Amino acid sequence: MSKVWFITGATRGLGAELARAALAAGHTVVATGRKPEALERALGTSERLLAVPLDVTAPGQPEAAVKAALARFGRIDVLVNNAGYGLVGALEETSADELSQQFATNVLGLAAVTRAVLPTMRAQRSGHIFNMSSAAGLAGFPGASAYCASKFAVEGLSESLSHEVAPLGIKVTLVEPGYFRTEFLTDGSAVFAQKVIADYDATAGEMRRGSRAMNGNQAGDPRKLAQALLTLSAATHPPLRFNAGTDSVALLEQLLTTRREELGRWRDLSLSLAYAS
Template sequence: MSKVWFITGATRGIGAELARAVLAAGDSVVATGRKAEAVVKALGTSDRLLVTPLDVTQPGQPEDAVRAALGKFGRIDVLVNNAGYGLVGAVEECSAEELAAQFAANVLGLAAVTRAVLPVMRAQKSGHIFNVSSSAGFAGYPGASSYCATKFAVEGLSESLAHEAAPLGIKVTIVEPGYFRTEFLTDNSAVYARKVIGDYDATAGAMRRGSRAMNGHQEGDPRKLAQAFLTLAAAQKPPLRFTAGRDAVEQLEQTLAARREEMKPWRELALSLAHDGLPKG
């Protein structure tokens, strides 16, 4: 049976490539973006495509988009929470306002759309939620503190949601891409902290320069990632986490190894903290 996909951030990048792949596979798509006309420009028109405006940070808009989806297709089988952006800057450089805006889009917006879709999937007793995280969701990078914080939050929210939703027939997969060749690093997509502190030039400054230099040279192919989403959505037992791209896989392996090594010299201290008299083991 064909599926109905609900994709946020479908104007460009991974969201747009995924929408195209879903339509090519014969499924239906609810494609959303802050400006509906930009989504139409990216995807065109189709009887199996509904384009509806959605700014995930605006109260009421997720519910409006879900109602539009149900009015057109009657169900939502797959939700892809893809909307979000990157903020480059050290912790001290990022203002409270910049940090709040980053969380509003990447975390609170994702949660708002998820809350709007969950009643539909609960009624169906089926569904699959993909939350797009990042390799920055399991590893911290200098100069990406705000972005990493939001993606770490997405990981925790999603893992807890997976436990809550599984008994209801709803699957959850966290997708952790590395660098893919999209518009994510372009100057009209990535955001840079307005404040720049010279003492962080070797860390956050290097991230600024590196991000701009990498734009257009990322290793990952977003069209292949879109096909990976289709494979995961068709799986009987999809993974809780899917780490996407060679760079992300290598980073994960390094992160896990470093965590294990870091714990070794402190393990006995950690295990020694129980009340005296309690049984060991």
């Protein structure tokens, strides 16, 4: 069954790969990004493709993009909130403005686009929302405190949203990728805190160096992830969370073990906190 996909951050990386895969599968795509000319270069032209300018942090632009999509295709079946970036730096190195911008894009922008699309999905009594989280939404990493915080926020927002919209026929899936070979870690995408404190060289400094070294060497294939999202979009009962990549799966398995062990060590103290009867 052909669906109308609305994809943010579609100029490159996973967003572009997903747009190409959806078009190749016979779907219709509304591809959005801050630079429409970059969308056209990345995706070409098609009767089933609409390129729409969208900065998710700009007031009014999400609503305008949705309006354009509905004017052209009449409905939106799948929303993919893919726009976002990573900020590398220790919390003390991160300025208030840098932290604010991280949340403005990764959290508030995602929420704004979702709010703009939800009236249409509610009226349809159908739809599927994919929110791009990260393995960094599962665990904290030194030198990525702001990015992890933004993805933890996406996790809580999306899980709560899933309960709100399930009675309306709308599905929500959090995608939690590990490292995929996209432009995410390039100088034009990854952002590094301007302030550098020598005391954090072994932690945040290592994250800076590791991010640059990892660029171009990530194990995950974004084309395969795009195909996986097509599979999930066709599932009758898709997962709330989808761990994407071997590193994401390994991280979750480790977390389940360590969280259970920690709970066991402190269980008696936790259970001792009730008022005595």
